[in-house]
Amino acid sequence: MINSSIFMHPTTFFIIGAILLPLVKRVHISLQKVILVVVPVLAIIQVNMALPESFGLVNYLGFDLIFGRVDKLTLIFLNIFTIMALIGSIYGLHVNESGQHIAGWLYVAGSLGVTLCGDYLTLFVFWELMAFASTFLIWYRKKKKSIEAGFRYLLVHTAGGLVLLAGIFLRYKNVGMEGMAFEHIAANGVTTADYLIMIGFMLNAAVPPIHAWLPDAYPEATVTGAVFMCAFTTKTAVYVLARGFAGYEVLAIMGAIMTLYGVGYAIVESDARRILAYHIVSQVGYMVCGIGIGTAMAVNGACAHAYAHILYKALLFMGVGAVLEMTGRSRLTELGGLYAKMPWALVFTVIGGIAISGFPLTSGFISKSMIIAAAGEHHQIGIMILLTLAAVGTFLSVGIKLPYFIWFGGKDKSDIECKDAPWNMNLGMLMAAFFCIVLGFKNGIFGYFGYDWLYAMLPNAVDYHPYTSYHLSETFQILGFTGFGFFLLRKYLTPKPYMCLDLDWFYRKGARVFMWLALKPVTAVNNFTDNVWKSIGLAFTMATAKMFSWFDREGIDWVIDGSAKSVVNGGDQIRHIETGKIQQYIGFAVAMIFIVLIAVIFNF
Amino acid sequence: MGQIITYLRNNSSGLKFIFFGFLIFTIVFDVFANRHEPHFWGDSIIGFWAMFGGFGCLVMSVVCKGLYKNWLKKDDNYYDK
Numbered sequence: 005m006i007n008s009s010i011f012m013h014p015t016t017f018f019i020i021g022a023i024l025l026p027l028v029k030r031v032h033i034s035l036q037k038v039i040l041v042v043v044p045v046l047a048i049i050q051v052n053m054a055l056p057e058s059f060g061l062v063n064y065l066g067f068d069l070i071f072g073r074v075d076k077l078t079l080i081f082l083n084i085f086t087i088m089a090l091i092g093s094i095y096g097l098h099v100n101e102s103g104q105h106i107a108g109w110l111y112v113a114g115s116l117g118v119t120l121c122g123d124y125l126t127l128f129v130f131w132e133l134m135a136f137a138s139t140f141l142i143w144y145r146k147k148k149k150s151i152e153a154g155f156r157y158l159l160v161h162t163a164g165g166l167v168l169l170a171g172i173f174l175r176y177k178n179v180g181m182e183g184m185a186f187e188h189i190a191a192n193g194v195t196t197a198d199y200l201i202m203i204g205f206m207l208n209a210a211v212p213p214i215h216a217w218l219p220d221a222y223p224e225a226t227v228t229g230a231v232f233m234c235a236f237t238t239k240t241a242v243y244v245l246a247r248g249f250a251g252y253e254v255l256a257i258m259g260a261i262m263t264l265y266g267v268g269y270a271i272v273e274s275d276a277r278r279i280l281a282y283h284i285v286s287q288v289g290y291m292v293c294g295i296g297i298g299t300a301m302a303v304n305g306a307c308a309h310a311y312a313h314i315l316y317k318a319l320l321f322m323g324v325g326a327v328l329e330m331t332g333r334s335r336l337t338e339l340g341g342l343y344a345k346m347p348w349a350l351v352f353t354v355i356g357g358i359a360i361s362g363f364p365l366t367s368g369f370i371s372k373s374m375i376i377a378a379a380g381e382h383h384q385i386g387i388m389i390l391l392t393l394a395a396v397g398t399f400l401s402v403g404i405k406l407p408y409f410i411w412f413g414g415k416d417k418s419d420i421e422c423k424d425a426p427w428n429m430n431l432g433m434l435m436a437a438f439f440c441i442v443l444g445f446k447n448g449i450f451g452y453f454g455y456d457w458l459y460a461m462l463p464n465a466v467d468y469h470p471y472t473s474y475h476l477s478e479t480f481q482i483l484g485f486t487g488f489g490f491f492l493l494r495k496y497l498t499p500k501p502y503m504c505l506d507l508d509w510f511y512r513k514g515a516r517v518f519m520w521l522a523l524k525p526v527t528a529v530n531n532f533t534d535n536v537w538k539s540i541g542l543a544f545t546m547a548t549a550k551m552f553s554w555f556d557r558e559g560i561d562w563v564i565d566g567s568a569k570s571v572v573n574g575g576d577q578i579r580h581i582e583t584g585k586i587q588q589y590i591g592f593a594v595a596m597i598f599i600v601l602i603a604v605i606f607n608f
Numbered sequence: 609m610g611q612i613i614t615y616l617r618n619n620s621s622g623l624k625f626i627f628f629g630f631l632i633f634t635i636v637f638d639v640f641a642n643r644h645e646p647h648f649w650g651d652s653i654i655g656f657w658a659m660f661g662g663f664g665c666l667v668m669s670v671v672c673k674g675l676y677k678n679w680l681k682k683d684d685n686y687y688d689k
Binding site: 271272380482493500506512 | 609610612613614617627630631633634635637638640641642643644647648651655656657658659660661662664665666668669671672673675676679680681682683684686687
């Protein structure tokens with residue numbers, strides 16, 4: 005039974021929009037652009053105005069599927085996801101290929117579906133839609149490297165999806181129907197099933213050691229595709245972890261490790277988009293850590309940071325994507341001196357860079373600090389120090405290194421022919437930059453878009469004031485002296501044109517071992533058995549066949565012919581015996597009894 | 609916008625001066641900052657986070673670059689070989 009309220013699901017807009025795009029494009033290309041803006045705007049209005057607490061209940065094969073479950077935790081993610089869909093669509097307006105937009109929107113639809121669903125089965129369906137649709141955002145780059153990276157991405161996510169599905173099935177077996185409701189799982193009494201679900205979620209959150217798909221795939225995606233990808237997969241995973249697994253100590257520890265792991269790679273990487281991809285690992289680490297700490301303030305911090313992070317990370321991907329779009333390059337070693345040719349991309353990227361580094365008066369300052377403060381108040385000093393150290397690395401790698409080596413790098417002028425990006429890309433960047441700055445102010449614009457506005461959306465009540473003099477002092481010192489460190493070390497930190505090993509080594513080289521196994525030993529064994537068959541098996545078969553044919557001719561035929569003859573002869577003889585004379589029969593019977601008697605007597 | 613950035617770049621000595629002024633300011637500011645209840649010993653030392661930032665930056669750079677140079681760095685076609 006399908007309730008009609010399912011059509012108020014914001015996903016509906018994106019799916020219908022995705023179907024319309026190629027159709028209206030045939031009428032006129034500008035109609036596609038109109039739809040690209042209108043649909044996300046409608047979704048933003050829908051999400052913020054008209055969602056009831058529960059809708060879209062479907063009973064399917066005896067399962068209660070819940071497509072819409074709305075509370076504060078859902079709403080803050082829906083809010084930022086739809087805003088991001090608008091920014092990403094505007095940034096991609098110049099792309100005429102409908103397929104790219106369709107993939108992007110189905111990906112958004114998957115993400116919104118996961119955020120809204122109230123049971124594991126619905127979650128799984130949308131989860132797979134996300135993985136499937138986003139793969140096309142990589143493939144649409146249409147380069148050999150992208151195709152390969154897309155296949156790896158899809159395989160890893162399929163594996164992760166299967167782990168999740170196994171967890172869901174096991175949970176159904178353990179708990180039954182009520183276990184299918186997607187709610188917080190209490191940390192005591194947690195079973196293998198729940199851990200499998202958690203691992204499935206952690207794969208999408210790119211928690212090491214199952215993170216390598218992210219820096220492998222994102223840098224190979226299309227320019228606009230990467231902007232979508234950096235916002236949705238990991239943050240949807242953050243949402244589901246916050247929903248299901250808040251307060252799990254293991255997440256706090258893994259999260260703290262993540263922050264440093266990602267930042268460490270970002271310091272040495274040379275590809276601009278790969279630096280940013282590693283930085284997603286690092287920044288999502290803060291959120292995973294906040295969820296793991298699990299206090300009201302820490303979960304608030306994780307959500308606020310997800311909100312801020314989506315905007316500044318998208319801004320950074322857009323800035324670097326603009327450079328890639330205009331110059332065809334993303335390696336820092338091949339760039340430099342672009343400041344006069346692409347100044348606006350520089351300005352926007354630097355805004356993203358200072359926001360991610362947590363400068364005062366930017367979004368990073370009011371969100372990241374909330375998680376670090378929550379760790380301090382929860383007396384997890386080790387974690388607090390690790391998170392602060394990661395903040396140092398963040399400013400070093402993304403705040404300074406990335407813009408410096410793209411736009412300056414000690415070069416007076418770049419010899420690359422290029423100019424600033426098209427207006428729609430700049431508009432997308434401007435929107436994200438607007439949020440990055442305004443979120444750093446208490447009241448924002450007339451009470452909207454400031455951090456008070458953001459804090460009011462958080463799932464728990466907030467008692468946190470970011471602008472204390474000590475927090476300011478701490479931030480000034482850390483940023484100032486990290487900048488000083490870069491100033492001294494900038495020659496040493498100059499990127500080199502090499503790639504970096506990561507844990508994808510295991511499956512990339514592992515696949516080669518598999519191929520080698522298939523090509524060498526398996527083929528050798530196959531050839532050997534072939535030869536054995538040809539020389540021995542075949543001869544043996546022929547000989548057996550000959551033998552059977554002889555046996556058939558000489559044995560079976562003889563027996564059958566013989567028995568047929570004997571039946572005829574036997575019948576003839578019996579005909580002669582059957583005289584019809586009763587005396588002969590009695591005499592024959594007596595003789596038979598006599599013979600039997602003799603046999604019995606002599607035997608015993 | 610390009611001209612403003614070019615101007616700033618050509619007058620980077622002034623920017624350097626401002627930057628070093630800012631570094632001194634951070635330490636002075638720390639003296640007067642209103643400290644909350646310390647979470648650990650570092651919170652009560654003046655200039656602790658400056659040291660943390662500077663040394664953190666140095667240590668991370670050296671460790672990461674060291675790992676990179678001696679182990680993680682591979683040619684671009686490493687996986688195609």
